[in-house]
Amino acid sequence: MRWRRSSGLSRRRRFGCLPILALTVAAIVLVSAIVLRPQPLPQAHSLPASHPRIEIAHLRPVAAFASIADPQARSLALFEEAGRVIQHPRCMNCHPRTDRPTQTDAMRPHTPWVARGPDGGGEPTLRCSTCHHDENFEPSGVPGNPKWKLAPIGMAWQGKTLGEICRQILDPARAHMGREELLHHLAEDELVGWAWHPGGERTPAPGTQAEFAALIKAWLDTGAKCPA
Amino acid sequence: MPYSLSVNGQVHSIDEDGQTPLLWVLRDTLKLTGTKYGCGVAQCGACTVHVDGQPMRSCSLALEAVASAQIVTIEAVEGAETKAIQDAWIARDVPQCGFCQSGQVMSAVALLRAIPAPTDDDVDIAMSGNICRCATYNRIRAAIHDAAGVLGSGRS
Numbered sequence: 001m002r003w004r005r006s007s008g009l010s011r012r013r014r015f016g017c018l019p020i021l022a023l024t025v026a027a028i029v030l031v032s033a034i035v036l037r038p039q040p041l042p043q044a045h046s047l048p049a050s051h052p053r054i055e056i057a058h059l060r061p062v063a064a065f066a067s068i069a070d071p072q073a074r075s076l077a078l079f080e081e082a083g084r085v086i087q088h089p090r091c092m093n094c095h096p097r098t099d100r101p102t103q104t105d106a107m108r109p110h111t112p113w114v115a116r117g118p119d120g121g122g123e124p125t126l127r128c129s130t131c132h133h134d135e136n137f138e139p140s141g142v143p144g145n146p147k148w149k150l151a152p153i154g155m156a157w158q159g160k161t162l163g164e165i166c167r168q169i170l171d172p173a174r175a176h177m178g179r180e181e182l183l184h185h186l187a188e189d190e191l192v193g194w195a196w197h198p199g200g201e202r203t204p205a206p207g208t209q210a211e212f213a214a215l216i217k218a219w220l221d222t223g224a225k226c227p228a
Numbered sequence: 229m230p231y232s233l234s235v236n237g238q239v240h241s242i243d244e245d246g247q248t249p250l251l252w253v254l255r256d257t258l259k260l261t262g263t264k265y266g267c268g269v270a271q272c273g274a275c276t277v278h279v280d281g282q283p284m285r286s287c288s289l290a291l292e293a294v295a296s297a298q299i300v301t302i303e304a305v306e307g308a309e310t311k312a313i314q315d316a317w318i319a320r321d322v323p324q325c326g327f328c329q330s331g332q333v334m335s336a337v338a339l340l341r342a343i344p345a346p347t348d349d350d351v352d353i354a355m356s357g358n359i360c361r362c363a364t365y366n367r368i369r370a371a372i373h374d375a376a377g378v379l380g381s382g383r384s
Contacts, residue, residue, distance in 0.1 A: 139288075
C-alpha cells in the first residue's frame, strides 16, 4: 500500500473518518438529550390589565362625625369630607375657570377644542350635543346626560382652594342659588348625579350622591363652616 | 322591532340593535360609505352627518336615539351652501388625502347655514372638531371664506 510508510520508521497514529463521524453524532445526541430533556412547561402569567382598574372610593357617613363635639369643627370636617366629591375630576372638569372644559382624571384640556358658548352647552356651531347625548354611549366611550353642559363661569372651581369653593357656593350672587336650592342641586340634580355613574373607564366620584347629599345637609345644619 | 330611519329623504327599516352607532348603520347596512370611520370615539369629525340640520358625530350616536330624526349624509347634502362649498373646495383644491373631507364639508355647510359670513374665529370654532391629518386647515378656512363670499354676492 502506497500510503504506508516503509517499515523501520515511527508511524504517526491516524484517525479515520468513522471515529470522527461517530464522535460528532455522539456530541449531537448528547446536546439534543440535554436540550430536549423533559422539562416542566412554563407557568402562565397573567398579563397586566390594559387599563387600570377603576378605584371605588367611599365617603365617611355623617354618623362618623358625631364624635366631634364642637359644632364648628364638625361642620368643617363634614365639608372637608364632601370636598372629596367637589374637588373630584368628575366634578371639576365641568367647573373650569376658563371657557374650556377639561377631561380625564388628569384634567387635561378637552379635545376637541370646544368652548362654553352662551348657555354653557357649547358654541352654536359646535354644541356639546355634537358628541354628547342623553346617555353614556359605550361603543364610542363618550359620556352623556340630558343636561350636559358647563357650570356657569360664576361657579368656576378649578384653581380654587376648598375654602374658596365653600364661600363661593354659599354666595347667592355667584352661585345663583340659596342654601335650599344648593342642597337640592347637589342632592337631586341628574347631571351632578352623573359623577357617580360616569361610564367607560372613568373614576366615579367617591361614595354615592345620597351620601354626599347627607354630608352637605349635615354641614348646612351645623352652620356651614368653611375651611380657611 | 326594526327601527324606521329616515336617511337622505328615504325611510329605511333597520333591524339592528338600538345601541348600534349610526355610522355602522350608514356604512354597513345602507352602504352609504361617503361618511368615514376615522377614530370611532368622536375625536376626529370624519363621521359627521346632519341630524335634524345639526352636525353630529355618527360614531357616537345610537341608532335608537335618531330613529325619529331626519338624517342627511354627504351623499345627499344639497342647497346653496353646499354648492358654494363644493365649488370652493374644487377651486382651492382643498383635499389632500381626502379621508376627512366628507366630515369637513358637512361641518362647513352647517357653519354657513348658521353664520353666512363667518369670521376666522367662527370658522375655527365650528371646524375645531374636524381633524385633518394632512393639515389642510388653511385651505379649508380659505375655501369657507370663498364660499361665504359667493353666497353673499348672490344675496346682495
